[in-house]
Amino acid sequence: xxxxxxxxxxxxxxxxxxxxxxxxxxxxxxxxxxxxxxxxxxxxxxxxxxxxxxxxxxxxxxxxxxxxxxxxxxxxxxxxxxxxxxxxxxxxxxxxxxxxxxxxxxxxxxxxxxxxxxxxxxxxxxxxxxxxxxxxxxxxxxxxxxxxxxxxxxxxxxxxxxxxxxxxxxxxxxxxxxxxxxxxxxxxxxxxxxxxxxxxxxxxxxxxxxxxxxxxxxxxxxxxxxxxxxxxxxxxxxxxxxxxxxxxxxxxxxxxxxxxxxxxxxxxxxxxxxxxxxxxxxxxxxxxxxxxxxxx
Amino acid sequence: xxxxxxxxxxxxxxxxxxxxxxxxxxxxxxxxxxxxxxxxxxxxxxxxxxxxxxxxxxxxxxxxxxxxxxxxxxxxxxxxxxxxxxxxxxxxxxxxxxxxxxxxxxxxxxxxxxxxxxxxxxxxxxxxxxxxxxxxxxxxxxxxxxxxxxxxxxxxxxxxxxxxxxxxxxxxxxxxxxxxxxxxxxxxxxxxxxxxxxxxxxxxxxxxxxxxxxxxxxxxxxxxxxxxxxxxxxxxxx
Numbered sequence: 001x002x003x004x005x006x007x008x009x010x011x012x013x014x015x016x017x018x019x020x021x022x023x024x025x026x027x028x029x030x031x032x033x034x035x036x037x038x039x040x041x042x043x044x045x046x047x048x049x050x051x052x053x054x055x056x057x058x059x060x061x062x063x064x065x066x067x068x069x070x071x072x073x074x075x076x077x078x079x080x081x082x083x084x085x086x087x088x089x090x091x092x093x094x095x096x097x098x099x100x101x102x103x104x105x106x107x108x109x110x111x112x113x114x115x116x117x118x119x120x121x122x123x124x125x126x127x128x129x130x131x132x133x134x135x136x137x138x139x140x141x142x143x144x145x146x147x148x149x150x151x152x153x154x155x156x157x158x159x160x161x162x163x164x165x166x167x168x169x170x171x172x173x174x175x176x177x178x179x180x181x182x183x184x185x186x187x188x189x190x191x192x193x194x195x196x197x198x199x200x201x202x203x204x205x206x207x208x209x210x211x212x213x214x215x216x217x218x219x220x221x222x223x224x225x226x227x228x229x230x231x232x233x234x235x236x237x238x239x240x241x242x243x244x245x246x247x248x249x250x251x252x253x254x255x256x257x258x259x260x261x262x263x264x265x266x267x268x269x270x271x272x273x274x275x276x277x278x279x280x281x282x283x284x285x286x287x288x289x290x291x292x293x294x295x296x
Numbered sequence: 297x298x299x300x301x302x303x304x305x306x307x308x309x310x311x312x313x314x315x316x317x318x319x320x321x322x323x324x325x326x327x328x329x330x331x332x333x334x335x336x337x338x339x340x341x342x343x344x345x346x347x348x349x350x351x352x353x354x355x356x357x358x359x360x361x362x363x364x365x366x367x368x369x370x371x372x373x374x375x376x377x378x379x380x381x382x383x384x385x386x387x388x389x390x391x392x393x394x395x396x397x398x399x400x401x402x403x404x405x406x407x408x409x410x411x412x413x414x415x416x417x418x419x420x421x422x423x424x425x426x427x428x429x430x431x432x433x434x435x436x437x438x439x440x441x442x443x444x445x446x447x448x449x450x451x452x453x454x455x456x457x458x459x460x461x462x463x464x465x466x467x468x469x470x471x472x473x474x475x476x477x478x479x480x481x482x483x484x485x486x487x488x489x490x491x492x493x494x495x496x497x498x499x500x501x502x503x504x505x506x507x508x509x510x511x512x513x514x515x516x517x518x519x520x521x522x523x524x525x526x527x528x529x530x531x532x533x534x
Contacts, residue, residue: 166392167399170385176347177383182371182400182449 003257005135011253012246013141016148017206019245021226022233023155024199026241029230030172031192032087034094038078038101039200039226040219044109046071046204047214051118060123068201075197076190084186102219109216117215120208144206151202152242155195159238164191172236232275234285243286248275297356298323298484299344299375299453304353306336306343313339315508316353321453326475326485328495328516331505337488338380340505341455345377346370357453372400376449380457380488382442386431390422393430393441397448408448415444418474436467443474454478455486460494472498496520
């Protein structure tokens with residue numbers, strides 16, 4: 001019994017991180033119509049910022065508080081430098097641009113920093129095991145679930161209540177009419193990328209706390225997972241990204257826990273097979289909006 | 297002239313949609329822009345508004361050139377467009393649609409609150425629908441919302457792209473009454489329509505477009521009496 005609750009906590013914790021990442025991808029997709037495969041490399045930027053600040057002898061709290069704004073800035077710079085020049089081209093051009101940005105960043109990390117992983121020590125306060133109602137769970141998992149909840153509530157309030165959130169919802173539906181309202185295209189896109197950077201930064205801190213290291217390719221696996229989460233949840237719907245993130249994590253944790261050890265090599269294959277089955281039954285994803293893009 | 301367009305050309309790839317359109321709109325006028333499907337009416341409005349790039353020509357608002365400016369800047373200069381097919385934000389509430397209309401105004405919320413009251417007096421029907429998603433409104437209600445949303449930016453010049461399209465006859469009458477009422481409130485209106493008779497009745501002057509050029513222009517009442525205008529240029533059997 002206890003072990004299943006622990007698996008549940010792990011699934012929620014991992015799912016939360018996937019959900020935050022997937023949301024970052026989904027927001028940019030909804031407003032700009034771009035699948036940003038360099039989103040994972042924003043996580044790597046968070047990681048190296050943490051690493052260098054810690055190496056300079058500053059505390060972890062300061063490192064986290066500085067790394068997230070750096071990631072936001074990196075996301076906005078990415079848009080300004082790479083995506084704005086190709087904004088009015090087409091879907092494949094922007095997609096290829098995002099692959100190019102990702103490749104350039106990964107090579108830059110390898111050559112300018114190191115191809116080998118760098119250690120970022122997770123604070124001992126987070127590696128403790130605590131007992132809640134007689135059940136042992138990791139402090140890190142609890143923290144990560146808490147952070148995810150706070151982020152989801154804050155993001156939802158921003159999108160539903162703030163005037164920029166409103167402009168983003170409008171832009172997701174009809175970008176040119178949103179400009180007719182006097183909403184500057186550059187501003188609404190900058191805000192969108194800033195939000196995606198915030199989400200990537202927070203997800204990165206949670207991800208790195210789990211693995212205690214950063215390497216040049218750190219972002220590639222999570223961005224793929226996030227992309228799968230977005231698609232399985234329903235492209236063009238933010239709640240779909242969240243549901244998809246938790247769904248993917250639940251499948252992965254269930255397979256890790258329930259699959260015989262000799263099947264371990266097939267874990268990802270089975271997880272992806274389940275994802276494909278979902279898409280066969282529901283081609284628009286779990287909460288699919290069809291072809292319409294809507295921020296909800 | 298509050299709005300003056302000279303020799304406007306627009307290309308979609310190799311296809312030329314506008315072949316040098318010139319038109320003038322004076323303060324307080326209603327100008328009708330008529331023509332058959334594909335004559336270039338919507339392209340003219342979209343190019344004036346900066347939604348599509350013009351390949352040539354000059355556009356001036358209040359004597360200042362606005363050619364090449366993005367729509368969000370032109371809105372700030374006092375001109376806006378209610379696009380064809382209404383295009384309200386269907387997932388947003390009526391209230392949110394209106395609020396976005398005042399996005400460029402400062403102080404935003406105070407301005408929006410005051411303007412909203414003014415606009416709701418003109419469109420009392422919308423008041424009952426404020427919290428509803430705009431997508432749930434009927435076609436006529438959506439058209440009223442689309443116009444109301446444009447008015448939220450307090451424009452001096454309002455361009456309307458086929459506001460009567462797809463609406464029931466009584467609602468069309470109501471929309472034309474509203475346009476006349478807006479002019480009485482001091483608004484200058486450039487109206488694109490396929491509904492020739494009703495447009496010519498309220499318009500001071502009209503331009504008729506065919507194949508991307510102005511083929512006829514004059515006072516609304518005169519054009520109304522010119523026999524064959526509809527048959528010749530508007531693609532209708534008279």
